[in-house]
Amino acid sequence: xxxxxxxxxxxxxxxxxxxxxxxxxxxxxxxxxxxxxxxxxxxxxxxxxxxxxxxxxxxxxxxxxxxxxxxxxxxxxxxxxxxxxxxxxxxxxxxxxxxxxxxxxxxxxxxxxxxxxxxxxxxxxxxxxxxxxxxxxxxxxxxxxxxxxxxxxxxxxxxxxxxxxxxxxxxxxxxxxxxxxxxxxxxxxxxxxxxxxxxxxxxxxxxxxxxxxxxxxxxxxxxxxxxxxxxxxxxxxxxxxxxxxxxxxxxxxxxxxxxxxxxxxxxxxxxxxxxxxxxxxxxxxxxxxxxxxxxxxxxxxxxxxxxxxxxxxxxxxxxxxxxxxxxxxxxxxxx
Amino acid sequence: xxxxxxxxxxxxxxxxxxxxxxxxxxxxxxxxxxxxxxxxxxxxxxxxxxxxxxxxxxxxxxxxxxxxxxxxxxxxxxxxxxxxxxxxxxxxxxxxxxxxxxxxxxxxxxxxxxxxxxxxxxxxxxxxxxxxxxxxxxxxxxxxxxxxxxxxxxxxxxxxxxxxxxxxxxxxxxxxxxxxxxxxxxxxxxxxxxxxxxxxxxxxxxxxxxxxxxxxxxxxxxxxxxxxxxxxxxxxxxxxxxxxxxxxxxxxxxxxxxxxxxxxxxxxxxxxxxxxxxxxxxxxxxxxxxxxxxxxxxxxxxxxxxxxxxxxxxxxxxxxxxxxxxxxxxxxxxx
Numbered sequence: 001x002x003x004x005x006x007x008x009x010x011x012x013x014x015x016x017x018x019x020x021x022x023x024x025x026x027x028x029x030x031x032x033x034x035x036x037x038x039x040x041x042x043x044x045x046x047x048x049x050x051x052x053x054x055x056x057x058x059x060x061x062x063x064x065x066x067x068x069x070x071x072x073x074x075x076x077x078x079x080x081x082x083x084x085x086x087x088x089x090x091x092x093x094x095x096x097x098x099x100x101x102x103x104x105x106x107x108x109x110x111x112x113x114x115x116x117x118x119x120x121x122x123x124x125x126x127x128x129x130x131x132x133x134x135x136x137x138x139x140x141x142x143x144x145x146x147x148x149x150x151x152x153x154x155x156x157x158x159x160x161x162x163x164x165x166x167x168x169x170x171x172x173x174x175x176x177x178x179x180x181x182x183x184x185x186x187x188x189x190x191x192x193x194x195x196x197x198x199x200x201x202x203x204x205x206x207x208x209x210x211x212x213x214x215x216x217x218x219x220x221x222x223x224x225x226x227x228x229x230x231x232x233x234x235x236x237x238x239x240x241x242x243x244x245x246x247x248x249x250x251x252x253x254x255x256x257x258x259x260x261x262x263x264x265x266x267x268x269x270x271x272x273x274x275x276x277x278x279x280x281x282x283x284x285x286x287x288x289x290x291x292x293x294x295x296x297x298x299x300x301x302x303x304x305x306x307x308x309x310x311x312x313x314x315x316x317x318x319x320x321x322x323x324x325x326x327x328x329x330x331x332x333x334x335x
Numbered sequence: 336x337x338x339x340x341x342x343x344x345x346x347x348x349x350x351x352x353x354x355x356x357x358x359x360x361x362x363x364x365x366x367x368x369x370x371x372x373x374x375x376x377x378x379x380x381x382x383x384x385x386x387x388x389x390x391x392x393x394x395x396x397x398x399x400x401x402x403x404x405x406x407x408x409x410x411x412x413x414x415x416x417x418x419x420x421x422x423x424x425x426x427x428x429x430x431x432x433x434x435x436x437x438x439x440x441x442x443x444x445x446x447x448x449x450x451x452x453x454x455x456x457x458x459x460x461x462x463x464x465x466x467x468x469x470x471x472x473x474x475x476x477x478x479x480x481x482x483x484x485x486x487x488x489x490x491x492x493x494x495x496x497x498x499x500x501x502x503x504x505x506x507x508x509x510x511x512x513x514x515x516x517x518x519x520x521x522x523x524x525x526x527x528x529x530x531x532x533x534x535x536x537x538x539x540x541x542x543x544x545x546x547x548x549x550x551x552x553x554x555x556x557x558x559x560x561x562x563x564x565x566x567x568x569x570x571x572x573x574x575x576x577x578x579x580x581x582x583x584x585x586x587x588x589x590x591x592x593x594x595x596x597x598x599x600x601x602x603x604x605x606x607x608x609x610x611x612x613x614x615x616x617x618x619x620x621x622x623x624x625x626x627x628x629x630x631x632x633x634x635x636x637x638x639x640x641x642x643x644x645x646x647x648x649x650x651x652x653x654x655x656x657x658x659x660x661x662x663x664x665x666x667x668x669x670x
Contacts, residue, residue: 028484033491084449088442107423107494110445111487114419117452118483125477134469141476142460148453149363152446156368159442 001332007325014054014071015047017064021072025119025126036104036112037119040079043095043233048216048326049074049187055323056191056205059314066130070194073123073144074187080116081151081183083109088159089242096233120144124190132194140190147186154179161245162269169250173214176247180220181213201312208327211305215298216330221246222294223335225282231335237278243269247297248290255288298331336667342660349389349406350382352399356407360454360461371439371447372454375414378430378568383551383661384409384522390658391526391540394649401465405529408458408479409522415451416486416518418444423494424577431568455479459525467529475525482521489514496580497604504585508549511582515555516548536647543662546640550633551665556581557629558670560617566670572613578604582632583625590623633666 003011019041026037050071057067064071085091086099087109093099101109124144127137157175161167188209192202223232224239225248239246252264267273267281285291306324314320338346354376361372385406392402399406420426421434422444428434436444459479462472492510496502523544527537558567559574560583574581587599602608602616620626641659649655 028488030488030491030495032495033488081449084445088445108491110419110423111490111494113449114416114452114490115484115487117449118480118487121456121476121480122484125473125480128473134473137473138460138463138469141456145453145456145460149450149457152450152453153363153365153368155446155449156365156443159446160365160367 001329001334003329004325007322007329010322011047011051014051014064014068017068018047018050018054018071018075021068021123021126022076025072025123026076026116032104032108033112033115036100036108037083037115039097039100039103039112040082040095041075043097045075045079045095047075048330049078049183051326052184052187052209052323053191055319055326056188056197057195058319059312059316059323060192060195060197060201061315062191062195066127066132067191067194069123069126069130070140070190073120073140074147074183074190076116076123077120077144077148078183080113080120081155083113083116085155087113088155089238091234091238093234096230117148127194136194136196139193143186143189143193147183150178150182154182158244162243164245167245167250169247169254172245172247172250176214176217177210180217181210184209184213184216198313201314204308204312207308208305208323211301211308212327212330215301215305215327218247218294218298218301219331219333221248222291222298223333225285226291227335233335237275237282240268240278240281241271241273247294248285251290251293252285252288256284260284260288295331302327302331336664336669338664339660342657342664345657346382346386349386349399349403352403353382353385353389353406353410356403356458356461357411360407360458361411361451367439367443368447368450371435371443372418372450374432374435374438374447375417375430376410378432380410380414380430382410383665384413384518386661387519387522387544387658388526390654390661391523391532392530393654394647394651394658395527395530395532395536396650397526397530401462401467402526402529404458404461404465405475405525408455408475409482409518409525411451411458412455412479412483413518415448415455416490418448418451420490422448423490424573426569426573428569452483462529471529471531474528478521478524478528482518485513485517489517493579497578499580502580502585504582504589507580507582507585511549511552512545515552516545519544519548519551533648536649539643539647542643543640543658546636546643547662547665550636550640550662553582553629553633553636554666554668556583557626557633558668560620561626562670568670572610572617575603575613575616576606576608582629583620586625586628587620587623591619595619595623630666637662637666 022041028034053071053074054064054067083100086094087101087106091099092102100112124137124140154175158179185206188205189202192205229236263284264281267277306327309323357376363369388406388409389399389402418435421429422436422441426434427437435447459472459475489510493514520541523540524537527540564571598619599616602612641662644658
């Protein structure tokens with residue numbers, strides 16, 4: 001599924017504006033540090049989170065001119081987590097380019113991530129110059145901080161799951177709720193808070209963003225198994241090689257007979273596994289119906305999320321329409 | 336030099352209160368992540384930065400009951416940088432205990448540092464519950480963010496210097512101004528800002544803290560060469576082994592004859608250098624008068640800093656007295 005021309009064009013203008021904000025914020029010396037920090041930002045990405053910020057702000061009447069600073073904040077925070085994740089997972093490629101630590105070394109990559117983290121707060125503080133009140137900016141900072149804590153907890157769970165024998169599907173959902181949906185939720189909340197959305201809408205929007213975030217991660221796991229390597233921008237099956245307990249793996253392990261179970265476990269998390277062996281594992285997972293299952297689950301999350309979204313009272317229903325389209329796109333995207 | 340009993344006792348009560356704040360803030364799940372995050376905090380440390388916060392707040396009438404949250408913020412931020420520094424420098428010991436990545440692995444250590452970073456903002460947001468205004472909390476957040484950016488820049492310079500042939504003393508001072516003095520400065524500013532210090536005093540206090548921070552790092556470099564390993568809590572000469580361009584090394588290289596220069600460079604930054612070889616390098620550095628030079632420079636920074644400190648107009652001069660004693664202690668401490 002592709003986005004409609006209208007939403008795609010809006011998304012592209014938000015992406016460009018957010019990029020300009022980030023470029024302005026993330027510049028300085030030493031040059032190597034700032035180059036390293038901007039590396040993944042320059043490489044692109046879907047810039048979905050900025051869109052969540054700008055659209056939820058727009059729902060309550062705040063212009064992208066202002067909200068783009070908050071959009072920059074969440075996109076910078078997201079990029080910080082990617083830089084550190086790539087070190088942790090020892091990934092060599094992302095967004096079609098070598099990862100930061102592959103180019104600048106691990107030490108500078110750790111520091112580049114830290115710098116981005118700090119810069120995400122600088123981005124939110126910019127809102128004060130655009131007339132957003134100290135109270136609202138403080139609330140936005142609270143949400144960003146909550147997201148950073150939550151993402152760290154989810155990331156730690158993800159790491160700890162690798163060496164655990166059994167992980168329940170509920171634990172996976174809990175991990176994803178933190179690791180991925182945490183920043184989706186805070187993106188929506190930051191956008192709506194700085195625009196002055198009513199308290200009761202914040203609750204609904206949180207539900208919407210959390211559900212869509214979970215669906216997004218489920219789809220992400222699927223794409224690691226089925227997507228074309230070129231659009232993926234990184235090697236296929238890296239999750240399998242790293243021993244990640246994705247929903248697909250968990251579902252397949254639950255349903256596998258002894259032979260299938262042995263086949264999956266013999267290659268999962270083994271750095272030396274060949275492409276063919278991983279291909280075999282992916283085939284087994286697919287044969288066990290994991291993709292149908294995860295697809296259905298993702299669709300269910302999105303359905304529930306949209307229900308919450310439509311119990312809000314926005315000033316601008318058009319922005320809500322676009323958020324709905326985005327939510328559908330998230331589970332059906334091809335990369 | 337040891338602190339006077341009065342200041343030592345005040346420092347110890349501030350340290351304990353700050354520790355309680357941190358314990359309250361840094362708790363949650365998964366347990367491994369929070370254990371890893373609290374590891375270095377539990378191991379102790381001098382807790383100098385909390386003292387800078389609490390004393391500068393007290394100078395303008397704000398009680399430790401409130402300012403201890405800000406003290407927790409800077410101490411948490413400091414610990415975050417230590418966790419990441421130890422990974423970058425591949426250090427095995429700090430504060431007499433194995434470093435975080437040695438115990439929990441590198442992946443979890445990176446995330447533990449990230450978590451601490453986020454928690455430092457949570458600590459500042461706590462001030463809102465204690466009646467500090469949104470405006471002042473926003474300013475404190477701005478200072479903390481400035482420090483985090485500045486420390487990252489300094490840390491990057493430190494990394495980049497290792498592989499550079501020549502580094503000027505001025506460049507070293509610039510690096511230290513960022514890497515170490517940045518957080519000293521923001522500690523003093525955060526403390527005085529939340530207490531409502533007048534604008535003109537903020538400038539003076541910045542100068543004081545920056546100068547003392549630079550002196551602190553110069554003394555730190557010295558101690559790596561001359562201190563007793565037991566009180567140091569980490570292996571002696573690790574700076575030399577890692578090829579760090581400390582003030583002592585830079586001074587010695589500038590004054591060394593060809594033979595001395597070759598001796599220093601043959602072991603500096605060589606992971607396989609023996610204890611005896613590093614001992615020889617340290618002796619050569621000392622013979623060239625590097626310690627006298629760096630001592631004098633540190634004293635000069637402190638003298639200038641205290642001059643700035645005494646051009647302020649505090650409500651409570653007693654706190655200023657204690658800050659002065661601390662500043663002297665910083666350059667004369669034995670560990």
